Amino acid sequence: MIFAFFLFSNPNPMNDFSINDLFECKQGKQILDKAKKNATSKDDEIGLSTSKIKVLTMNSVNFDDKSINSSLLSDYNLPSAIGSNSILTSNSFIVNRVGKNRGMSLLDLDFDFNTTEIVASHHFIILQPRKIVLDNLAFFHSLLDVVLIDLINEKATNNPSKIQYLTVKEIQEKKISIPSEGFDDLTKSFMELYKPYKEALKNFNFSRKKLEDFKSKFLKKE
Numbered sequence: 001m002i003f004a005f006f007l008f009s010n011p012n013p014m015n016d017f018s019i020n021d022l023f024e025c026k027q028g029k030q031i032l033d034k035a036k037k038n039a040t041s042k043d044d045e046i047g048l049s050t051s052k053i054k055v056l057t058m059n060s061v062n063f064d065d066k067s068i069n070s071s072l073l074s075d076y077n078l079p080s081a082i083g084s085n086s087i088l089t090s091n092s093f094i095v096n097r098v099g100k101n102r103g104m105s106l107l108d109l110d111f112d113f114n115t116t117e118i119v120a121s122h123h124f125i126i127l128q129p130r131k132i133v134l135d136n137l138a139f140f141h142s143l144l145d146v147v148l149i150d151l152i153n154e155k156a157t158n159n160p161s162k163i164q165y166l167t168v169k170e171i172q173e174k175k176i177s178i179p180s181e182g183f184d185d186l187t188k189s190f191m192e193l194y195k196p197y198k199e200a201l202k203n204f205n206f207s208r209k210k211l212e213d214f215k216s217k218f219l220k221k222e
Helices: 004-007 131-156 168-173 183-217
Strands: 014-018 023-027 055-056 093-096 104-106 116-122 124-129 175-179
Touching: 023 131, 023 168, 093 131, 104 131, 124 131, 124 168, 131 168, 131 183, 175 183
Parallel strands: 055 116
Antiparallel strands: 014 175, 023 124, 093 104, 093 124
């Protein structure tokens, strides 16, 4: 993987961090249908009114083309008011925790988070950056992307016959090694590797989807 190559080619001393040292990790919010919402529930003092907030569900996010479809955001209500730190921003990184686990940075999305406030449903794990990574957030989101792919692959290899569920704890405890010297030069080198990697992966996923579409036309269901 690209991250392993990056570390192997780096001669400088490294410092180990857990993802939890760099990002606040938490599961998204449980959502309820409007008819099931407790009519007596009230917004708490530090919470935000849920009537103004949309919910990101699996139907409204596309991990292949890195987009959020605002027309598919849910109008479901949350069981209680939420704190402002649960609202997604362009600085957030999301991971779908059930099924085909994938991560996505919200940094470069064509979506106005100032106009529409959204919170992720419980199908996602949300990573919010801590101050230590804010100055180099594009790099750390890219690093998260490849580290999480390794974590997902490791879990699939160890439990090939089971449905894969990522947990907050598994992500929190994943270790990342960061160089203590020459950080700027090394992050630049990493990004030079990452950008063509992501483009190639995007093209691969597009071609794979097209092949799957063709396969469904040729193979009859029993």
